[in-house]
Structures are given as structure tokens and as C-alpha cells.
Amino acid sequence: AQSVTQLGSHVSVSEGALVLLRCNYSSSVPPYLFWYVQYPNQGLQLLLKYTTGATLVKGINGFEAEFKKSETSFHLTKPSAHMSDAAEYFCAVSGQAGTALIFGKGTTLSVSS
Amino acid sequence: GAVVSQHPSWVICKSGTSVKIECRSLDFQATTMFWYRQFPKQSLMLMATSNEGSKATYEQGVEKDKFLINHASLTLSTLTVTSAHPEDSSFYICSASRPVASTDTQYFGPGTRLTVL
Numbered sequence: 001a002q003s004v005t006q007l008g009s010h011v012s013v014s015e016g017a018l019v020l021l022r023c024n025y026s027s028s029v030p031p032y033l034f035w036y037v038q039y040p041n042q043g044l045q046l047l048l049k050y051t052t053g054a055t056l057v058k059g060i061n062g063f064e065a066e067f068k069k070s071e072t073s074f075h076l077t078k079p080s081a082h083m084s085d086a087a088e089y090f091c092a093v094s095g096q097a098g099t100a101l102i103f104g105k106g107t108t109l110s111v112s113s
Numbered sequence: 114g115a116v117v118s119q120h121p122s123w124v125i126c127k128s129g130t131s132v133k134i135e136c137r138s139l140d141f142q143a144t145t146m147f148w149y150r151q152f153p154k155q156s157l158m159l160m161a162t163s164n165e166g167s168k169a170t171y172e173q174g175v176e177k178d179k180f181l182i183n184h185a186s187l188t189l190s191t192l193t194v195t196s197a198h199p200e201d202s203s204f205y206i207c208s209a210s211r212p213v214a215s216t217d218t219q220y221f222g223p224g225t226r227l228t229v230l
Contacts, residue, residue, distance in 0.1 A: 098210040
């Protein structure tokens with residue numbers, strides 16, 4: 001069984017500041033990990049994913065995440081926030097490729113000028 | 114990238130009526146599709162897993178007689194909300210999974226906003 005915990009339901013940063021969204025997972029098998037972004041009234045857009053191999057994963061829009069097995073974490077970062085990054089972010093886990101995803105509760109990112 | 118569409122994007126219906134939502138994979142064949150439900154300001158909850166040509170597998174607590182899922186082809190799955198009630202109002206999102214490929218993932222549709230009056 002898998003589960004995801006996103007620490008902090010709401011994160012606020014200034015434009016140009018570092019973005020850090022936290023995600024911890026639990027999985028009885030090697031996990032597949034994902035970060036999705038959702039804008040209001042829209043579907044999900046994949047930011048990045050970890051399946052196997054390199055633990056530092058680079059995604060779209062300057063985001064990256066690092067898989068740390070010892071910490072069961074997959075935190076999402078971006079060096080410099082942009083106003084357009086304001087959205088809802090979901091961390092998700094699955095047990096293998098192509099299976100249903102288990103989502104965290106989401107983190108709302110606000111970016112102020 | 115792969116594209117998944119949903120139709121309609123939004124629908125308003127009266128209580129007691131049935132609503133059908135379509136999920137299509139436009140540029141690949143999806144042996145498995147998933148249906149999620151998202152309440153306002155909440156996360157996505159898996160409702161059911163739909164495999165082409167077989168009965169859907171529903172998550173615990175999801176009424177299979179209320180949420181009818183049909184996966185008639187490799188590119189189309191439908192979710193029918195029968196006898197809809199206001200508490201069924203929600204954002205319904207489907208996703209499609211490509212077969213094979215160890216690094217592949219799900220592709221999500223844009224969602225359907227259902228409002229039951």
C-alpha cells in the first residue's frame with residue numbers, strides 16, 4: 001500500500017525566492033513518484049516523475065525534485081519563483097508504471113510581487 | 114506528449130437525472146483508464162479502474178450501481194452518474210495509461226465539472 005503526506009497545505013513566497021514544497025511517501029514496494037500542478041478549474045499537468053535511476057529529477061518550468069529513499073521524501077524545488085507558478089501542487093505515488101496514483105492533499109503555492 | 118480529452122468540460126443537471134462523461138485517449142491506445150473525483154479544495158480520490166473489455170474495479174465506498182463505467186474500446190471510457198444528486202457535484206478527472214513502458218505514466222484529462230441542482 002502507498003500513501004503520501006504533503007507538509008504544509010499553503011506555502012507563500014515572494015517572486016524570485018526559492019520554492020520548496022515538501023512530500024513524504026510510504027510504499028511497500030519501490031515507489032514511482034510524481035509531482036503535478038493544477039491551475040483553477042483545470043486538469044493536472046505533470047511537472048516531473050521519478051521511476052528509477054538518477055535520484056535528482058528535473059522537470060518543466062524550472063522545477064526539480066530529489067528522491068531520498070532514506071528519508072522517504074520527494075520534495076519539489078524551484079530556485080526562483082515566478083508569479084505564474086501560483087497554483088495547486090500535488091505529490092503522488094504509485095507502486096508501478098501505469099497503475100493508479102495515490103495523491104497527497106495538495107499544497108497551494110502563492111507568489112507575491 | 115499524449116493527449117487525453119474529456120467531454121463535456123462542464124455540465125449542469127437536475128437532481129434525479131443521469132449524466133455521461135466521456136474520456137478519450139486521442140493519440141494512443143489505453144488498456145487502462147482511471148476515474149478520479151475531486152471535491153473543492155481537496156485532493157483527487159480514485160473512484161475506479163477501467164480496463165478495456167472487462168468490468169471496472171471500484172474503490173471501497175464507491176457505489177458501482179451509481180457510477181457506471183464502460184471501457185468499450187482502447188480509446189474511450191465513459192462514466193455515467195445515475196440518478197445524480199447534489200452531493201454528486203464534483204470535478205471528475207480521468208486518466209489513461211499506456212501499456213508497457215517501464216517509465217511510462219498516466220495522462221490526465223482536463224476534467225469535467227458536474228453541478229447537480
